[in-house]
Amino acid sequence: MRARTILFFVAVLTVFVFFACASSEVSWLNKESAPEPLRQIVGLPSVAIGNLSPSARNPGLELLCTGLYDVPGGYCSYFAPGVPFINFTMAGNFTIGEK
Amino acid sequence: MKRFRNLLNYALNCVTRYKLRTLVILIALGVAASAFSSVAFLSDGLVKEGALSLKYAPDLTVQGISSGRQSLISTKYINNIAMAPGVLWISQRIWGYGNIGNMLVAVVGIDLNNTITTNQTRSLLGNSVVDQAPAYPLESGQFLDAQSSSSIVIGKGVAQLLGASVGTVLSIVTESNNIKQYNVVGIFNSESSIYSADLILMNLESARQFFSVPEDKVTDLMVYVSPVDASTKASLVNVVARQIAETPNCRVLTKDVLLKAQERTYGDRSGFFSIVWYVVLIAVAIVAFNQTIVVGHESKFEVGLLKALGFSTSDIIQVRLFESLVLGTLAGAVGLTVGIIYDSVLGAPILKDFLLGWANLYPGFPVPVFISLQTVLFTFAVTIVPLLFATVVPSWLNATVDPDIAMRGARA
Numbered sequence: 001m002r003a004r005t006i007l008f009f010v011a012v013l014t015v016f017v018f019f020a021c022a023s024s025e026v027s028w029l030n031k032e033s034a035p036e037p038l039r040q041i042v043g044l045p046s047v048a049i050g051n052l053s054p055s056a057r058n059p060g061l062e063l064l065c066t067g068l069y070d071v072p073g074g075y076c077s078y079f080a081p082g083v084p085f086i087n088f089t090m091a092g093n094f095t096i097g098e099k
Numbered sequence: 100m101k102r103f104r105n106l107l108n109y110a111l112n113c114v115t116r117y118k119l120r121t122l123v124i125l126i127a128l129g130v131a132a133s134a135f136s137s138v139a140f141l142s143d144g145l146v147k148e149g150a151l152s153l154k155y156a157p158d159l160t161v162q163g164i165s166s167g168r169q170s171l172i173s174t175k176y177i178n179n180i181a182m183a184p185g186v187l188w189i190s191q192r193i194w195g196y197g198n199i200g201n202m203l204v205a206v207v208g209i210d211l212n213n214t215i216t217t218n219q220t221r222s223l224l225g226n227s228v229v230d231q232a233p234a235y236p237l238e239s240g241q242f243l244d245a246q247s248s249s250s251i252v253i254g255k256g257v258a259q260l261l262g263a264s265v266g267t268v269l270s271i272v273t274e275s276n277n278i279k280q281y282n283v284v285g286i287f288n289s290e291s292s293i294y295s296a297d298l299i300l301m302n303l304e305s306a307r308q309f310f311s312v313p314e315d316k317v318t319d320l321m322v323y324v325s326p327v328d329a330s331t332k333a334s335l336v337n338v339v340a341r342q343i344a345e346t347p348n349c350r351v352l353t354k355d356v357l358l359k360a361q362e363r364t365y366g367d368r369s370g371f372f373s374i375v376w377y378v379v380l381i382a383v384a385i386v387a388f389n390q391t392i393v394v395g396h397e398s399k400f401e402v403g404l405l406k407a408l409g410f411s412t413s414d415i416i417q418v419r420l421f422e423s424l425v426l427g428t429l430a431g432a433v434g435l436t437v438g439i440i441y442d443s444v445l446g447a448p449i450l451k452d453f454l455l456g457w458a459n460l461y462p463g464f465p466v467p468v469f470i471s472l473q474t475v476l477f478t479f480a481v482t483i484v485p486l487l488f489a490t491v492v493p494s495w496l497n498a499t500v501d502p503d504i505a506m507r508g509a510r511a
Contacts, residue, residue, distance in 0.1 A: 003111030010425060013432035017475060020439050024470035028147060032154075037233035038291055040155040042207055042300065043192065043321045 106414060110421030125430050127383040128482045132434020135376045135481070137441045139474045141454055144442075144467035148293055153358050157190070157321035158336050160352040161343055169350070171316035176346050180322060183342040185335050188323040193306040195318065197299075199271070204257055206299045208306020211245035236295070240265035240285030248305050252285035256296030256464055275311045289465075296464035380481060388489040402497045403506035412498040419494035420487060427483035435478055442468045 114121050161180065163172035177189055193208040235242045235252075243252055253263065263269060267283045287295040301309070303317075312318070324332075324339050333355075340351045402415055441447060447454075451466050 003108060003115060006111055006114055006425060006429065010429045010432060013436050014428065017432055017435045017439070020443075021470045021472055021475045024468065025472060028469055032151060035233070036151070036155055037235050038287070039152050039294060041209055041233075042294075042298075043156050043160075043190070043209075044152065044194070044207070 106417055107421050110418045111425065113418065113422050114425055121426065123386060124383075124426050124486065125433065127379075127386050128427065128430030128486070129433040129437070131376060131379045131383050132431050132478050132482050133437035133441065134379060134434075136435050136438030136474060136478050137447065137450060138376070138454075139478075140438060140442045140468045140470050141447050141450060141466060143469040143471055143474065145454060147469045148467045150358060152294065153354050156354055156357065158324045158354060159322040159340055159343065160357070161320040161322055161346075162318075162350050162352070163316075164348055164350045170348075171312060171318060172320060172349065174315050174317055176349065177320065179346060180320065180343050183339055185324050185339045186322060187325045188321075190321040190323075191303060191317040192321055193303055193310060193312055193318045195306075195310050197271070197274070197309075199257070199261065204297050204299055206301065206306060206309055208301050208303045208309070209243075210303040211243060235285075236288045236291035237285045238288035240283070242285055243300060243302055244284070245302065247282075247284075248302060249281050250284040251281040251299055251301045251305070252287065253283055253300070254287050254295040254298040255289050255292050257299060258283075258286045271309075273309050273311070279305075279309055281305070292464040293467050380485070384485045384489055388493075399497060399500075400506050403500070403502040403504075406498070406502035407506070412495070415498035416491060416494050419490050423486045423490045424483060427486040428479065430486075431479040431482035434482065435475060438478075439468075439470060442466065443470075 161172060161176070163170040174191065177191075180186060181189055191210045195206055197204050197206055237252070238255060240252070243250055251269065253269075258264065261267075261269065263283050263286075265283055265286060269281045269283055270278050271281065272278055281299075281301065287298065306312070307314070322339070322343070324335055327335055336353055340353055343349065343351050405415060406412075441450075447466050447468075455466075
């Protein structure tokens with residue numbers, strides 16, 4: 001392989017990569033600024049909505065997730081410590097006394 | 100400039116001369132770069148899609164909670180929540196999952212008589228209001244009519260699976276073993292398929308009958324707070340959320356919490372792949388270092404000769420740096436190109452299933468891919484920088500040896 005051929009490959013592939021990158025960035029920018037009445041009216045914050053279902057979880061990673069499972073956009077144990085406004089009344093509703 | 104060009108030419112000749120080393124480094128680094136970039140592009144795309152949906156999501160989602168689990172919420176709370184200062188709008192929603200054959204579908208019922216409009220949402224988001232009817236992403240037919248209780252709009256994935264078109268009457272057996280009939284009045288287009296592929300959209304009362312939800316309950320309440328400037332929005336949302344959280348058997352989810360959960364979900368899943376990638380990268384660095392040392396031994400005579408002909412130590416190090424730069428850039432570009440083709444053209448087989456969940460439950464839809472500049476630059480950095488470090492030490496060791504000793508040593 002000639003030296004110039006290597007440089008040619010490097011240049012062509014690099015240009016392709018940056019072109020794809022620029023094209024992707026622009027298309028996402030356009031997508032973000034366009035109105036989305038369907039997402040707005042449904043209001044569920046997710047990609048492919050079925051992805052939220054417990055039965056659609058990835059079995060390899062999320063087999064044991066059952067706690068707060070059915071949360072729009074949320075995934076069981078990830079949620080438990082992070083939800084600031086869950087009203088777990090029972091948790092603060094106890095007293096410890098001595099006999 | 101001429102000196103630079105000569106050194107570059109010599110470095111390129113070295114790349115072609117030491118074919119085995121070039122090939123080993125290219126393959127190893129290329130595989131590492133393609134594995135990393137394909138996961139990152141897909142993961143970024145999914146998070147981006149989630150964030151886009153979240154942008155239009157209500158400020159607060161209020162759900163019922165019973166025995167520590169999410170449950171239906173009573174509609175009697177609506178008046179209490181509406182009284183909270185800062186609450187602009189409350190809309191009810193009933194949604195859930197169902198199976199049609201081997202496919203999981205999401206059935207969503209919306210209150211068409213009390214739905215915040217697109218213009219109101221745009222206003223809440225701080226965008227200019229456009230006075231026109233919302234353009235729903237429909238391939239054919241029309242959107243739901245508030246007056247018709249039996250009409251539904253379905254995603255393209257559902258339509259393809261069932262062979263349904265506009266005008267088809269769909270009979271579905273519900274959870275309570277009743278057969279419900281619905282008229283398909285519209286089908287969402289493929290552009291919205293990442294959001295709507297598995298969607299069956301109907302009005303609130305139809306969904307209530309479909310899931311046998313009692314009259315005074317809904318799945319959740321969508322709460323929008325009054326429009327304020329961005330700096331005070333978060334604190335207003337928190338104040339309102341705290342007020343609503345006082346309601347018994349309720350939990351309140353903010354947009355931020357949902358976004359963090361999504362990011363963690365896809366971050367953790369892609370993180371699993373990233374661990375594999377880190378292992379590959381370390382292996383690649385070792386291979387590159389090893390190959391450079393081996394070639395360094397082979398090129399000892401060459402280095403001695405070059406020094407005898409007047410090349411300085413820095414010239415030789417520069418040649419090796421040029422070599423590494425060209426190899427690293429080529430490997431990075433090849434890896435990124437493979438990653439782009441794998442995700443964008445082939446639709447990320449295997450990886451898509453891993454990141455999305457159970458593949459066989461989904462109707463097909465194109466995966467969102469985000470080729471971010473950050474990922475591209477990072478991939479180039481990890482293919483170039485370790486290689487530079489892995490080559491500079493052996494080449495410096497070779498270049499500092501006396502030419503006579505280097506040539507004699509190489510002969511021996």
